[in-house]
Amino acid sequence: MNEKCKLVVAMAGASGSIYAARFLRALMEMDGESWIVASPASVRVFQEEYGTSAANAEEILEFVGTLWKSKLKHRFHVRSYGDIGADIASGSNTWEGMVVVPCSMKTAASIRSGVTANLIDRAADVSLKERRRLVLVPRETPYNRIHLQTMLELHDAGAVILPASPGFYQMPKSLDDLGDFIASRIFKLLGKEVDLYPRWNPETPKSHGTNLIL
Numbered sequence: 144m145n146e147k148c149k150l151v152v153a154m155a156g157a158s159g160s161i162y163a164a165r166f167l168r169a170l171m172e173m174d175g176e177s178w179i180v181a182s183p184a185s186v187r188v189f190q191e192e193y194g195t196s197a198a199n200a201e202e203i204l205e206f207v208g209t210l211w212k213s214k215l216k217h218r219f220h221v222r223s224y225g226d227i228g229a230d231i232a233s234g235s236n237t238w239e240g241m242v243v244v245p246c247s248m249k250t251a252a253s254i255r256s257g258v259t260a261n262l263i264d265r266a267a268d269v270s271l272k273e274r275r276r277l278v279l280v281p282r283e284t285p286y287n288r289i290h291l292q293t294m295l296e297l298h299d300a301g302a303v304i305l306p307a308s309p310g311f312y313q314m315p316k317s318l319d320d321l322g323d324f325i326a327s328r329i330f331k332l333l334g335k336e337v338d339l340y341p342r343w344n345p346e347t348p349k350s351h352g353t354n355l356i357l
């Protein structure tokens with residue numbers, strides 16, 4: 144966790160708060176600064192999944208930092224979901240890349256439509272038009288045709304679709320391991336090599352966790 148970075152981190156209201164939480168935990172310990180935006184639905188889902196009363200992005204950051212006793216090296220700029228006049232609504236501000244984690248089907252559909260009625264959609268739209276990396280971490284199951292078409296069009300428009308589908312071949316031993324599997328893939332796609340999870344090596348003894356037969 145050594146490189147400075149400048150990212151936009153958005154949270155939408157899909158299940159999978161753990162992916163955002165583990166990503167933010169790691170980001171906190173990296174040099175650099177990032178913007179964070181959480182939709183009202185994402186806050187609601189975060190509350191359900193972590194049993195917390197954190198009521199906005201600022202309180203989610205505080206919750207994550209306290210939960211894992213993170214050493215805060217990163218500067219976070221919290222922006223409001225409805226603030227379409229915020230700095231990250233404009234391509235004149237520079238960020239390296241953006242992630243929507245987790246990404247609801249509603250946010251995926253609105254980014255695809257280009258309507259940009261809130262700051263997440265707008266920053267994603269700017270990321271695409273400025274040819275900056277945009278990583279979307281959708282979570283829904285099963286997918287209907289609309290979801291699949293939405294994701295294909297987003298892919299064709301330049302976004303990376305990184306489904307919230309962690310692998311099990313490295314024997315994760317906790318939910319946090321599953322969160323880190325996805326968080327490390329996001330960092331990689333945003334150009335950051337972060338050591339959150341061991342790389343696959345068929346020769347390594349499987350000591351990372353237990354096997355699936357408990």
Ligand SMILES: Cc1cc2nc3c(=O)[nH]c(=O)nc-3n(C[C@H](O)[C@H](O)[C@H](O)COP(=O)(O)O)c2cc1C
Pocket residue numbers: 154155156157158159182183184185187188191246247248249250251282283
């Ligand atoms: C507990 C809970 C879990 C949800 N899980 C998902 C999900 O996994 N995927 C999804 O697309 N929507 C899910 N939703 C529905 C979205 O939150 C809803 O469509 C919302 O309007 C999304 O708004 P946003 O994209 O602005 O965050 C869930 C809602 C709740 C309350």
